[in-house]
Each structure stands twice: as structure tokens, then as C-alpha cells.
Amino acid sequence: MAFSxxxxxxxxxxxxxxxxxxxxxxLLHSKKPRQPPEAPVRLYRDNRLLMGxxxxxxxxxxxxxxxxxxxxxxxxxxxxxxxxxxxxxxLNRAGKLKATPDxxxxxxxxxxxxxESSGAFDITIAPLVELWGFTGQKYNLPSEDSIKAALKLVxxxxxxxxxxxxxxxxxxxxxxxxxxxxxxxxxVDCAVKILKENGIDSCLINAGGQIYALGDKSGSCWKxxxxxxxxxxxxxxxxxxxxxxxxxxxxxxxxxKDGKRYCHIINPKSGYPVNSGITSVTIVADSALEAxxxxxxxxxxxxxxxxxxxxxxxxxxxxxx
Ligand code: FAD
Ligand code: MG
Numbered sequence: 037m038a039f040s041x042x043x044x045x046x047x048x049x050x051x052x053x054x055x056x057x058x059x060x061x062x063l064l065h066s067k068k069p070r071q072p073p074e075a076p077v078r079l080y081r082d083n084r085l086l087m088g089x090x091x092x093x094x095x096x097x098x099x100x101x102x103x104x105x106x107x108x109x110x111x112x113x114x115x116x117x118x119x120x121x122x123x124x125x126x127l128n129r130a131g132k133l134k135a136t137p138d139x140x141x142x143x144x145x146x147x148x149x150x151x152e153s154s155g156a157f158d159i160t161i162a163p164l165v166e167l168w169g170f171t172g173q174k175y176n177l178p179s180e181d182s183i184k185a186a187l188k189l190v191x192x193x194x195x196x197x198x199x200x201x202x203x204x205x206x207x208x209x210x211x212x213x214x215x216x217x218x219x220x221x222x223x224v225d226c227a228v229k230i231l232k233e234n235g236i237d238s239c240l241i242n243a244g245g246q247i248y249a250l251g252d253k254s255g256s257c258w259k260x261x262x263x264x265x266x267x268x269x270x271x272x273x274x275x276x277x278x279x280x281x282x283x284x285x286x287x288x289x290x291x292x293k294d295g296k297r298y299c300h301i302i303n304p305k306s307g308y309p310v311n312s313g314i315t316s317v318t319i320v321a322d323s324a325l326e327a328x329x330x331x332x333x334x335x336x337x338x339x340x341x342x343x344x345x346x347x348x349x350x351x352x353x354x355x356x357x
Contacts, residue, residue, distance in 0.1 A: 077254040087112050087220055089244030096254070100239045104227040108243075111223040114139050115215045117162065117171075128162070128212040132205045140202040142215060142222050142325075143195065149218070149329045150192035153345055157333035158304040160190050162212035168309060170300040171214075175291035177298075183307040190304050217301075221282060221328025224248045228324070245283055248324050249276035265316045265357065272355075274320065282327035284335040285316030285357075301335055312338035318355040326352065 082101025083092040093101040127133040149157040163186040169175040196205040238251040249258035257275035264271035265287040286299035298309040321327040334342035
């Protein structure tokens with residue numbers, strides 16, 4: 037009798053302790069919510085046609101697209117030679133303009149790149165771009181005389197910048213500017229500035245091949261593929277964070293005549309489309325404006341002189357194909 041009593045007593049103690057342990061285990065684990073496996077961060081994609089090219093915005097914040105496109109449109113309305121009422125078009129018609137700070141800043145930076153690149157980067161190239169038909173894709177081979185005449189209007193030394201009141205003046209009638217090689221980069225930098233002001237720290241902007249990677253993509257760098265211009269395949273990838281990559285090449289806008297390729301980047305010294313033995317220049321820089329302008333300048337200068345120029349920009353990396 038006593039034996040079974042003792043067993044019963046042990047059994048009860050065993051059951052109570054078992055119950056208490058399972059209760060404690062349940063309470064402990066039910067408090068800590070079970071962490072769901074790291075859900076991949078959702079990325080929003082948005083694209084728009086602006087400045088004659090496709091823009092794409094990728095970001096974990098849905099509002100990034102509209103913020104970028106609104107700012108880029110504002111800059112396009114200032115700098116586009118294709119819009120009749122832009123500041124650039126007003127200046128190209130009148131030869132003199134009191135510019136807004138944004139436009140004046142771009143012209144100042146453009147003149148600096150003209151200086152640094154010994155005239156290879158030159159926004160006064162517009163008369164030649166038009167002469168070769170690259171503005172409206174009506175390509176043609178101009179006569180020697182018409183090239184010589186247009187060359188007389190080329191050279192940033194012919195642009196006068198009055199810093200005190202943001203007035204821009206051309207020295208000769210008929211001069212025109214074309215911001216095709218720096219305006220997109222500037223627009224990207226302006227958009228990045230507005231994203232940051234809105235507290236957005238992760239976004240990829242692709243402006244027709246000109247890329248800016250803001251921050252990182254949920255902890256890892258943004259990965260950007262580089263296209264091989266001739267074989268139309270991926271020839272490498274870059275990992276970017278708070279940097280811009282820009283490529284200039286002879287394969288974006290060009291035409292063939294009698295078996296010879298004529299591209300949209302013009303040598304301001306000869307007046308002819310560049311034929312410097314390179315097919316593309318890819319530049320990685322902290323700002324999109326710098327990447328944009330330098331990729332064009334190095335493309336015009338060719339490998340040796342281009343590498344000389346890049347020594348003045350130690351934070352910039354380049355790939356010359
Ligand atoms: P880059 O190498 O960056 O620039 C080449 C362009 O720069 C050439 O197309 C020419 O315009 C100019 N350029 C040529 N030689 C030189 C030189 N030696 N130095 C400096 N510049 C030179 N295109 C359209 O078809 N429709 C549009 O409505 C339109 N709107 C635009 C609005 C803005 C504000 C800007 C900046 C460009 C616009 N474009 C438009 C132009 C189009 O975006 C260009 O083809 C593009 O800018 C070329 O850029 P890229 O990076 O391919 O080449
Ligand atoms: Mg460019």
C-alpha cells in the first residue's frame with residue numbers, strides 16, 4: 037500500500053514538474069515572436085522618357101521615381117536645346133541671357149572641363165553637331181568649307197560668363213551650345229540631392245546608360261553591368277555605392293558612309309566626328325556630372341592624352357576600350 041502511495045506521489049510530482057517546464061517553455065517562446073526568414077526588400081521600378089532617352093528608377097521607396105522625374109524634367113526645361121523655350125534655346129537664339137543659377141553652374145563647369153581637357157570637351161560644338169545631322173538624325177557629309185565656317189564659332193573662350201549677375205554672353209553671332217555631354221549628368225546629381233533631402237538613401241537611377249547608385253541595395257552594393265559596344269554582350273560588372281558610371285562611345289549614335297563610321301561625338305579641333313581608335317570610355321566618379329563630361333572628353337582625346345587628363349581626377353576610375 038505504502039509503495040503504491042509513494043509511486044502515486046512521485047507520479048504527481050513528475051507530472052507537475054513536466055507541466056511547469058512545458059508551460060515555461062511555451063511562455064518563453066510565445067513571447068519572442070518567431071522571426072520570419074529575412075524577407076527580400078521589395079524594390080519599386082519606375083521609368084519615363086526624358087531628355088530623348090529612357091530613364092529608370094529602382095528603389096525600396098516607392099516615391100523615388102516621381103521625385104527623380106519631376107527634378108529631371110525641371111532641368112530638361114532649362115538645358116534642352118530641343119525645347120524652344122529652354123534657357124539654352126533662348127541663349128542660342130539671342131546670344132546673351134541672364135541665366136538661372138542651375139544653368140549658369142553647368143556652363144561654368146563645362147568651361148572648366150574645356151580648360152582641363154585642352155578644348156576636347158567643348159559645349160560650343162552645337163553648329164558642328166547640326167552640320168553633321170546628329171541633332172535631328174538627318175545624317176550627311178558636310179563640305180570642307182562648311183566645316184571650316186562652323187569651326188570659327190567653336191571654342192569656350194568665346195563664351196563670356198559674368199559671375200556677378202549670372203549673365204552669359206557669346207562673342208560671335210551664330211554661336212550655339214549643346215549640353216548633350218554634361219546635362220544628363222547634372223540632372224542625375226540634382227535628382228540625387230532631392231532624394232537625400234527626402235530621407236531616401238537607397239536608389240538606382242539609370243539615365244540611358246548614365247547610372248547613379250545611391251547608397252546600397254539592402255546591405256550590398258548595386259551591381260551594374262557594362263556592355264561591350266561591339267559584341268552587344270556584357271563585358272563586366274561594377275559594384276557601386278554613392279557613385280556614378282557614364283559611358284561614351286561611337287556606337288550610340290552614328291552612321292556609315294562609304295564603309296566609314298561617323299559618330300555623334302565631334303573633335304572640336306578638326307570639326308570631324310572623333311576617330312581616336314577607341315570604341316568606348318566608361319568612367320566611374322563621385323558625381324554624375326563629372327562622369328558624364330569626362331567620358332566624352334577622354335573619348336575625344338584618345339587613350340594616351342585621355343589617361344593624362346584623368347591624372348587630374350584621382351578619385352575617378354576609367355575603362356577605355
Ligand atoms: P556623351 O558622350 O555624354 O555626349 C555626346 C553628346 O554631346 C553628343 O550627342 C553631342 O550632343 C555633344 N557633343 C558632341 N561632341 C562633343 C564634344 N567634343 N564636347 C562636348 N559635347 C559634345 N536627344 C533627343 O534625341 N531628343 C531630346 O529631346 C533630347 N533632349 C535632351 C535634353 C537634355 C537636357 C540633354 C542634356 C540631352 C538631350 N538629348 C536629346 C540628347 C541626348 O540625350 C544625347 O544623345 C545624349 O545626351 C548623349 O549622351 P551620351 O551619354 O550618349 O553621350
Ligand atoms: Mg555623357
